[in-house]
Amino acid sequence: MDIKHKVIEIIADQAMIDPADVTMESSLEDLGIDSLGLVESIFAIEEAFDIQVPFNANEPTESDFDISSVGSIVRNIEKLVADQKS
Amino acid sequence: MKRVVITGAGTINSLGHSVPETMQAMQEGLCGIGELEFRDVERLAITIGGQVKGFEADAQFNRQQMALYDRFTQFTLFAAKQAIEQSGLEFIGELASKSGVVLGTAGGGVSTWDDNYRSVYEDGKNRVHPFVVPKLMNNAAASHVSMEYNLKGPSFTVSTACASSNHAMAQAFQMVRSGMAPAMVTGGSESMLCFGGVKAWEGLRVMSKDACRPFSANRNGMVQGEGAGIFVFEEYEHAKARGAEILAELIGFAMSSDASDIVMPSKQGAARAISGAMKDAGVNPEQVSYINAHGTGTAANDKTECAAVADALGPHADKVMISSTKSMHGHVIGGTGAVELLACIMAVRDGVIAPTIGYEEPDPECTLDVVPNEARQAKVDVVLSNAFAFGGLNAVLALRGV
Numbered sequence: 001m002d003i004k005h006k007v008i009e010i011i012a013d014q015a016m017i018d019p020a021d022v023t024m025e026s027s028l029e030d031l032g033i034d035s036l037g038l039v040e041s042i043f044a045i046e047e048a049f050d051i052q053v054p055f056n057a058n059e060p061t062e063s064d065f066d067i068s069s070v071g072s073i074v075r076n077i078e079k080l081v082a083d084q085k086s
Numbered sequence: 087m088k089r090v091v092i093t094g095a096g097t098i099n100s101l102g103h104s105v106p107e108t109m110q111a112m113q114e115g116l117c118g119i120g121e122l123e124f125r126d127v128e129r130l131a132i133t134i135g136g137q138v139k140g141f142e143a144d145a146q147f148n149r150q151q152m153a154l155y156d157r158f159t160q161f162t163l164f165a166a167k168q169a170i171e172q173s174g175l176e177f178i179g180e181l182a183s184k185s186g187v188v189l190g191t192a193g194g195g196v197s198t199w200d201d202n203y204r205s206v207y208e209d210g211k212n213r214v215h216p217f218v219v220p221k222l223m224n225n226a227a228a229s230h231v232s233m234e235y236n237l238k239g240p241s242f243t244v245s246t247a248c249a250s251s252n253h254a255m256a257q258a259f260q261m262v263r264s265g266m267a268p269a270m271v272t273g274g275s276e277s278m279l280c281f282g283g284v285k286a287w288e289g290l291r292v293m294s295k296d297a298c299r300p301f302s303a304n305r306n307g308m309v310q311g312e313g314a315g316i317f318v319f320e321e322y323e324h325a326k327a328r329g330a331e332i333l334a335e336l337i338g339f340a341m342s343s344d345a346s347d348i349v350m351p352s353k354q355g356a357a358r359a360i361s362g363a364m365k366d367a368g369v370n371p372e373q374v375s376y377i378n379a380h381g382t383g384t385a386a387n388d389k390t391e392c393a394a395v396a397d398a399l400g401p402h403a404d405k406v407m408i409s410s411t412k413s414m415h416g417h418v419i420g421g422t423g424a425v426e427l428l429a430c431i432m433a434v435r436d437g438v439i440a441p442t443i444g445y446e447e448p449d450p451e452c453t454l455d456v457v458p459n460e461a462r463q464a465k466v467d468v469v470l471s472n473a474f475a476f477g478g479l480n481a482v483l484a485l486r487g488v
Contacts, residue, residue, distance in 0.1 A: 039216040040153070046213055 311416025381410020
């Protein structure tokens with residue numbers, strides 16, 4: 001499974017919706033994921049790809065990890081996987 | 087001062103998953119203690135306990151809740167539902183803003199600590215689930231009850247080892263009695279039956295390998311249990327005005343500290359708590375029909391407790407009935423006073439005294455009427471419930487029927 005599909009699966013699971021309803025343009029807020037759900041999603045992503053995601057819940061918009069949309073999250077994860085696996 | 091009554095009760099413990107099941111088992115003198123079932127149990131020297139069996143948490147709670155609820159919280163919410171439904175109270179408006187929840191637990195989310203320590207130490211993982219802290223904290227159960235039932239008044243958790251529930255219920259009682267709160271949800275919960283939880287107790291070398299036999303000369307230690315007891319304490323006029331069923335009346339309490347030893351009990355400290363509860367309730371020793379003992383089945387507790395009762399009750403100690411239901415459900419640690427309050431309610435409401443089962447040989451140092459092995463019908467006036475914790479912290483409650 002590629003990174004995009006796995007991330008969508010994790011986010012859909014957290015939002016308790018069908019993965020088909022998650023678009024790359026959706027924001028986590030649109031999908032009904034709150035701050036606690038975001039932290040849980042990041043944990044699931046770290047577990048799934050065995051990577052460290054630089055995210056501080058105190059400053060969600062300050063880190064390099066852009067969470068403004070599903071698409072931005074996927075791109076970030078792809079980069080982290082490439083960097084941390086190399 | 088307001089009168090305080092109990093209008094709801096709920097439980098889950100090794101004797102049953104409800105109050106009627108638990109009381110029935112107590113009447114029949116059944117034993118909920120058996121072989122423990124959990125990971126690595128074969129590495130323990132102690133392999134028995136009063137474990138809750140057949141509890142399908144996944145069927146009670148959704149996935150999001152399961153991520154946040156340690157087993158001690160699951161027990162609490164399961165029992166709180168029974169208690170609050172029985173009370174018929176709906177917490178809205180001023181009732182909601184003034185009513186709170188005070189619960190006892192000694193260890194809180196012990197299995198959450200255990201699972202995650204195992205994961206980082208044994209399995210070498212470097213990452214834990216984000217909810218470990220909110221899941222294991224001692225106040226998690228109280229907080230989830232407050233959220234579930236809209237209880238917005240004074241809410242917190244009391245942790246005084248084996249007296250946690252009695253201290254918690256004494257607090258709730260005081261809040262209702264003083265007029266501070268019209269109703270309080272109270273009681274306690276414990277779930278330490280996991281590898282680390284039992285291993286820690288093993289270290290003290292006070293555990294029995296075969297049975298809990300309080301007051302019996304051949305007793306050889308305590309047996310751990312698990313579970314919860316949750317109650318609704320309500321101001322009497324408030325309960326009467328809405329025609330609520332009243333299970334029992336709380337009439338007094340006392341707390342004391344031995345200020346002597348971290349594990350050895352003191353006769354004086356226990357006796358002061360027992361006398362204090364009678365004084366607070368305005369009753370004399372002759373009015374006390376039954377005492378639900380702390381009765382752990384250890385050499386030290388049982389003889390000290392008998393001596394304390396003899397001191398506090400004087401000649402009437404020879405007439406009072408005193409039993410330890412820990413022989414049936416095990417020592418529920420921080421939740422034990424709450425589970426044992428059910429035996430007190432059964433006594434004042436139904437006139438049935440729960441027995442001390444497993445009783446085999448009289449002990450000259452425990453010569454009181456311990457209601458051995460079989461429940462008894464009796465005319466009951468006042469009942470006391472003892473809890474004496476490690477650390478020398480004691481709390482005794484007094485009840486009567488309405």
